[in-house]
Amino acid sequence: MAHYRASDSKREQFRRYLEKAGVLDSFTNVLVALYEETEKPNNALDFIKHHLGVAGAESTDVENLRLELNDLQHKYEQLMEENKDLKNRLLQYESVQEDGTE
Incomplete structure (x- = not known):
């Protein structure tokens, strides 16, 4: 049971780290943009890369x-x-x- 709480604590710390760095907001915004697309792209990963500024x-x-x-x-x-x-x-x-x- 103690092992479960230790890993849960690490997950929470990591989640806070991602939130503080703005990663969660960026991912959320890209996923919302993908959700709101009327015509879904054939390659969702390329869409995400493009909107995160990885490609191009x-x-x-x-x-x-x-x-x-x-x-x-x-x-x-x-x-x-x-x-x-x-x-x-x-x-x-x-x-x-x-x-x-x-």
């Missing part, structure tokens, strides 16, 4: 970040190759100086 702008941001990452990786590879080439040229220059010809 974020996906374009993600795509832009992927493109930027790809571009930066390409630039990084070019710079690493250039760095390697410059180091080799510097080593050649230093070896010429060590031979006594300055």
Whole structure:
């Protein structure tokens, strides 16, 4: 019986946390909007994601970040190759100086 009350208390704490964070209000508003739709969407989960702001702008941001990452990786590879080439040229220059010809 004590175990039941402990888990019940944790549930109540979690419920208060969600309420305080505004999660319950957001979910309630989205579910009410879904309920009030005259033509129910085929995919209720997509409807909920859209109304919670999960889809849409974020996906374009993600795509832009992927493109930027790809571009930066390409630039990084070019710079690493250039760095390697410059180091080799510097080593050649230093070896010429060590031979006594300055």
